[in-house]
Amino acid sequence: MPYVTVKMLEGRTEEQKKALVDKVTAAVSETVDAPKEKIVVFIEEMSKNHYAVGGKRLSDEV
């Protein structure tokens, strides 16, 4: 605890994801006074055909 979910488009590299969970965990630990080892991060990836803004999927944009 806390439990952090980061939902983003697929395509980030393993290095980016590794850095992401490291830095986000530090940011949470520092600001809400939670021990780092208790913080959990989940990454969820979306594909462009499953994500829409304004009624249009990213995969349908020209």
Place this chain on the structure above:
Amino acid sequence: MPYVTVKMLEGRTEEQKKALVDKVTAAVSETVDAPKEKIVVFIEEMSKNHYAVGGKRLSDEV
């Protein structure tokens, strides 16, 4: 904002998903008075072996 998530079994066509996000966005915009360009839709697909009703997965039904 709003953020809409539609969770359904996999297998819909791209045309169906395209229409889905379009119509759902219009329905939300019209009823809660939010500008269409602010509305986000996520599609999440499930497989039949990860979805159960009454304790039985769809993949286990005869």
Place this chain on the structure above:
Amino acid sequence: MPYVTVKMLEGRTEEQKKALVDKVTAAVSETVDAPKEKIVVFIEEMSKNHYAVGGKRLSDEV
């Protein structure tokens, strides 16, 4: 099935929410060929101090 979650800021009236679930259900039913009686809609409300864009909560904006 499908299961639809609409996450939005608190403050909509009951009439708006009633219309929201009605129209969203119709939009889903029509586009992905699911019977209306199988479609579930959840509304989740957020308060302005629990929602941030660009690192700033809505409650902190002037």
Place this chain on the structure above:
Amino acid sequence: MPYVTVKMLEGRTEEQKKALVDKVTAAVSETVDAPKEKIVVFIEEMSKNHYAVGGKRLSDEV
């Protein structure tokens, strides 16, 4: 209703998942007095590179 989501690392067998939804449904039905046929279970699987505890992904552990 209720709707139960079980999020876990990928790798369980179909037999394990089948037993999981069966037993969890029974546990929910028995304790909150809901008819079994109304209980829905979703399984969500994570990969080791999308799950971190203490700022470190499982896939990065030696």
Place this chain on the structure above:
Amino acid sequence: MPYVTVKMLEGRTEEQKKALVDKVTAAVSETVDAPKEKIVVFIEEMSKNHYAVGGKRLSDEV
């Protein structure tokens, strides 16, 4: 891990919720071979005006 979320209508007693997390944890532990102390359960409650089946909220049913 696993992380279990149980979403249900508000109104259950504390005794029911206590039994729910106990029995669900046992069911998960037994079926997917996870140690009980690693299993997390979240309860999420919905109100009747935020839950709809077939386009109609529970709070709107006669």
Place this chain on the structure above:
Amino acid sequence: MPYVTVKMLEGRTEEQKKALVDKVTAAVSETVDAPKEKIVVFIEEMSKNHYAVGGKRLSDEV
């Protein structure tokens, strides 16, 4: 995009939440190369009677 959800026990101050969304947004922006103004953070709070580890709710611990 990305969309970040931080789920934690209730009780943090407004100052802590304000700092949380600020620092988490910066951490995400820096590591996955997303513009800060596109990053959304949701805070979700749990009460102690709705959160259990090892089959026991926090509210039931002595």
